[in-house]
Structure formats: structure tokens, C-alpha cells
Amino acid sequence: MNLERHRAQQFELTVTDLKQWAYCTRIPYYHHVMPVEIARTYKMQRGRDVEAAVEAMEKRRGFRRYGLECGERRFGVWLHSATLGLSGKLDLLIITEDACYPVDFKDTEGGVRYNHRVQLAAYALLVEENLARPVPIAFVYLVPSRQLVTVPVGVKEREAVTRAVVAMRQVIEQEKMPGPTPVRARCTACEFRNYCADIW
Numbered sequence: 001m002n003l004e005r006h007r008a009q010q011f012e013l014t015v016t017d018l019k020q021w022a023y024c025t026r027i028p029y030y031h032h033v034m035p036v037e038i039a040r041t042y043k044m045q046r047g048r049d050v051e052a053a054v055e056a057m058e059k060r061r062g063f064r065r066y067g068l069e070c071g072e073r074r075f076g077v078w079l080h081s082a083t084l085g086l087s088g089k090l091d092l093l094i095i096t097e098d099a100c101y102p103v104d105f106k107d108t109e110g111g112v113r114y115n116h117r118v119q120l121a122a123y124a125l126l127v128e129e130n131l132a133r134p135v136p137i138a139f140v141y142l143v144p145s146r147q148l149v150t151v152p153v154g155v156k157e158r159e160a161v162t163r164a165v166v167a168m169r170q171v172i173e174q175e176k177m178p179g180p181t182p183v184r185a186r187c188t189a190c191e192f193r194n195y196c197a198d199i200w
């Protein structure tokens with residue numbers, strides 16, 4: 001690993017980092033401070049397949065389910081915030097005359113979780129900075145149940161994003177490994193479990 005190159009890159013964070021930070025603060029540490037090899041899993045491949053299927057289905061639908069009369073759909077939108085030093089690729093962005101609505105597809109049975117909410121709030125901030133239009137709410141489309149869930153992106157959620165960005169930068173700059181998640185059930189299916197010798 002070229003350490004100089006790594007140090008030069010480490011300050012650009014992604015929305016995926018944020019989502020993972022909300023899940024377990026150690027995961028972005030592994031990615032940025034001591035990058036480790038992760039095998040491309042079946043779940044990752046399935047995620048891409050599901051994304052393509054939902055995109056094809058979504059193109060045939062109207063906007064009523066979003067509570068909107070009309071709009072423009074953009075799929076796979078790359079966004080960057082110079083303010084936060086944060087970037088990410090949004091599954092779907094709906095643009096109307098006076099607002100924008102981020103939509104994220106989730107192939108999960110467990111409903112919308114806290115880390116998903118943080119992720120959507122981050123997309124809201126990125127969209128507002130890039131498109132200069134307000135984001136009043138966002139949506140998660142739960143693929144297995146075909147359920148569309150409205151996700152608030154208010155002050156509380158936005159503050160959670162900025163707090164997490166600051167804390168994550170500190171961990172990366174100081175190269176200090178955070179403690180493990182207190183929710184140990186998450187460790188069983190974690191791609192980094194082999195590196196967390198202290199939890200077993």
C-alpha cells in the first residue's frame with residue numbers, strides 16, 4: 001500500500017462510509033486507515049442485480065406513489081459536496097419544479113434502519129448543494145416487500161450527518177481504531193469479523 005497516496009485520499013468520504021459508520025464505527029476505519037481485502041460477496045452481486053431490476057420496473061411507473069403529480073427521474077446520480085468532502089451515488093433522484101426527492105433501493109427484509117436514515121439525510125444535503133433545490137423528504141424502496149417508506153430529512157437527521165462526518169474524520173486522521181459495535185449480532189455476518197479478534 002502506498003501510504004502517501006492513501007493519506008492524500010483519506011479525507012474524501014463517501015455516503016457508504018457514513019452508512020457503515022452508523023452500523024459500526026470500525027468499518028470506515030478499516031476502509032481508510034488499514035484497508036483490507038474484502039471478497040466480493042454474493043450479497044454485493046445480488047445488490048447490483050436488484051438495482052437493475054428495480055430501475056427497469058420504476059421506469060414504467062407514475063409518480064402517485066410518491067405523492068407527486070409529475071417529475072423527472074434520474075437513476076444512478078453521482079453527487080459531491082465540497083462543503084462536507086463527501087460523495088455518493090444515489091439510486092434514484094426525482095426532480096420536480098420546486099423540490100428534489102432522493103430514493104434509495106434496499107434489498108432488505110428488516111425495514112428501514114437508522115443507518116439507512118443517515119444515508120438518506122446525507123443524500124438530501126448533497127442534492128441541495130448540487131441542484132440548489134430543497135429536499136423536504138426522501139424515500140426508501142424496500143425491494144422484497146415492494147414497500148415505499150417515507151424518510152424524514154429534517155434538522156435532527158442532517159445534524160446526525162455532520163456530526164458523523166466530523167467524528168469519522170477524527171478517527172481517520174488520528175488512526176485510532178474505535179471500539180466494536182455494542183450490537184454483537186452484527187458481527188456474525190460482518191465482512192471484517194476476521195480482523196476484529198477482540199470481540200470473540
Ligand code: SF4
Nearest residue numbers: 024180187190193196
Ligand atoms: S466484526 Fe463487529 S466490531 Fe468488527 S467491524 Fe464488523 S460489526 Fe464492527
